[in-house]
Amino acid sequence: MSEAPLLSVQDLSVAFSQGGGQSVAVDHISFDIAKGETVALVGESGSGKSVSALSVLKLLPYPSASHPSGKILFQGADLLAMGEKQLRQVRGNKITMIFQEPMTSLNPLHTIEHQIVEILKLHQGMADRPAKARTLALLKEVGIRDPEKRLDAYPHQLSGGQRQRVMIAMALANEPELLIADEPTTALDVTVQAQILELLAALKSRKGMSMLFITHDLGIVRKIADRVCVMTKGKIVETGPTKDIFANPQHPYTRHLLAAEPKGKPPAANADAKAVMTGKDIKVWFPIKQGFFRRVVDHVKAVDGIDVTVRAGQTLGVVGESGSGKTTLGLALARMISSTGTIQFNGRDINQLTFNAMRPLRRELQIVFQDPFGSLSPRMSIAEIIEEGLKIHAPKLSPDERDDKVVDVLKEVGLDPASRNRYPHEFSGGQRQRVAIARAMVLNPRFVMLDEPTSALDMSVQAQVVDLLRNLQAKHDLAYLFISHDLKVIRALANDVIVMRNGRIVEAGPSEQIFGNPQTDYTRALISAAFKIETAPAGIVSQ
């Protein structure tokens, strides 16, 4: 590269002081971004990629964060040495940022017009009228339909994808030289993710910006980045053009990342296996009440007449975008929320049973929740967490016998039994999800509802959890209802798949058929968005 790079990070370190000690989050990293180039920082959670990006704009919680070494040169000037006043000229003006969570990065109390106009006035001193016109142009540019109508919308009136588009419009308002995108699509559905990525790529080439793209998803990197920096434990272990990294990874960690995708196939389905759980015409309608007397005027049809059958030793995968009603369906089957229709468990009709009458059945009907950080009580040790079910369903066990069972199940899910007196916060996300699985498994269930058990985890940990689930299923002849928006995980685990949208089944059938020969446009759009990160023609999926 003959030209001087736009941004040059040289030998940067970031340390956090915590209590008495110091922990180094970023350890002597260097990378350059040339004009018009997209560089991706890839790594798993805790690798220091977000911290690196935030330190470019000095957005870390100083003074508890500090930079023991390094320089960040932007157009030749060292950002780290700049004062607050000079920095403000750069922030939001020459370098802008979009964040992961579009739900919280917009102010809920202001209209989107107000929020964009504010930036234009602040940085460019625009008057009201031109600022409004520019806002409209920006919204059009980021592909918001009917931008005139959307100007007065509040953030909560927009979908996640639309909000992220507004965030992008705000970031572009000042024609930045560099856009930092911190996991901008992680919180979005796959179909929306594909749209946003396409938008970012188009805007970048149209405006000649550079982009620093932070992500944990290698699929996205392959799609969007010119060059890749692979980070782990605060260090950049490998850097190079995207093609080379994917074709010929040098560092073992890069290879490990590339190999981490959930793989494997579910065991062959036996169509004669006993149906453990069957649901017929399941409906979950939430009433919409209006007026002084709270009359029921309409219903939100979260689940609207769905039939499912889950057989012993097999997995039924439920896929759909957020809001499609897949979790509601799972909760209805597990009798956590009330529903209409018939639910048969082991041949017994359970939809009319009371909470108390359900209790003996709960032993065989277990749930693993999505968020391993939320589903374990922070004030109980993991032994207590796992024991809790035993105390209810096997009250005759002595404390020692219970402890033995806890030890056995911890070994089974691949955790060290000696750690059972520790508290959840001492474990990583993957280990916590193992604890949550152990809590379900210790009761020897027949049916387990898994509600997005892998979506909060890093890619390589996802693969391990999928392997664990598959082994447990084979060993105990378990029936799984596997809910996920992640088609890769579903393909690795499910024998049968149902695709849901707006509370209804779009398509259902054996896994090979759904993935190999999808019948509906919606399924095809989902699959191409998930595996190839491609957008579907307008109208098939929501924005």
Added chain:
Amino acid sequence: MSEASVTAGVVPQRMPRPFLSPLNTRRLHNFKANRRGYWSLWIFLVLFVLSLFAEFIANDKPIVASYKGEILFPVLVAYPEEKFGGFYAVTDYRDPVIQDEINAHGWMVWPPIRYSYQTVNNAIPEAAPAKPSWEYDAKTRCNQYPQGAADPACIVGNWNWLGTDDQARDVLARVIYGFRISVLFGLILTAGSALIGVGAGAVQGYFGGWTDLLFQRFIEIWSAIPVLYLLLIVAAILPPGFFILLGLMLLFSWVALVGVVRAEFLRARNFEYVNAARALGVPNRTIMFRHLLPNAMVATLTFLPFLLSGSISTLTSLDYLGFGLPPGSASLGELLKQAQRNLNAPWLGISGFVVISLMLSLLVFVGEATRDAFDPRKTFK
């Protein structure tokens, strides 16, 4: 597998659980880091424990006495005067005749202050309220004793360190007993309100819906009842007493905690680990105790010291108005009332003010430190 370390054939060892969880260790550390609150707690505890043994510090009976070879404990046992050759049912150990009798046939050990909270000092040098004894010279101080300054009763043990009130009772003794009764009243009231308030808040927050709605409306009506009128009415029917007052106050003070606890339960009842417990079939009662109560405890514990100081000042103000403890009991509010009536005796007002403000300040400082201890954002410092 980097995630997990499976060691095959590990002997399951039963490790003792640490006494304090890491979270509580941090809280204790935070509490100690607030030096003012930490020392306040110690000072308060020392004063409280001392006041629990008030009978051994300020009393009109000896702690131990030996009479004709027999060891007696007048502070614990009420001996009739017959024992010492008199004829009353209760012995007045301050009576010179009894004192001479016991000293002639043995000895006795007096508490450092020879007055109880209702002992009337018959030998005050001037009309009550009398100044603190150290304000008089030796001659004036003992001019009411039969032998003047040479009287055996003219000793430091019979001093009124903080003077006497308008009924010639020792102010220091009354303050010590008053401190004890105030703190005990506050503690019992706080514990009672916490128990009822947490229970009511928990039920409302956990079940929500109609339970919550009706209960909330009930509380609104309930807390609109004017407590003072009720006290007046009840005082006309029932004899005043410590427990009647406590019960009446308890009827209304529990409302204070309901809001906080209800909010915590409302927030936490949809936590995923609560759902997980429900999915395991854990009964509601257990979920409330094991999973939700610890969440609400933080808010509750932070609130308690303030509730305690609030209860104490309520008792004091009721006593001041005359609707509190029965006449004659040691009460700080009554001391303040006397101070207001006897402006010529500033030692009454100063003693009362210092004791009450010291007690309340200590409790507020402890409360602050508790709040710091439970503040999750206090970690980095």
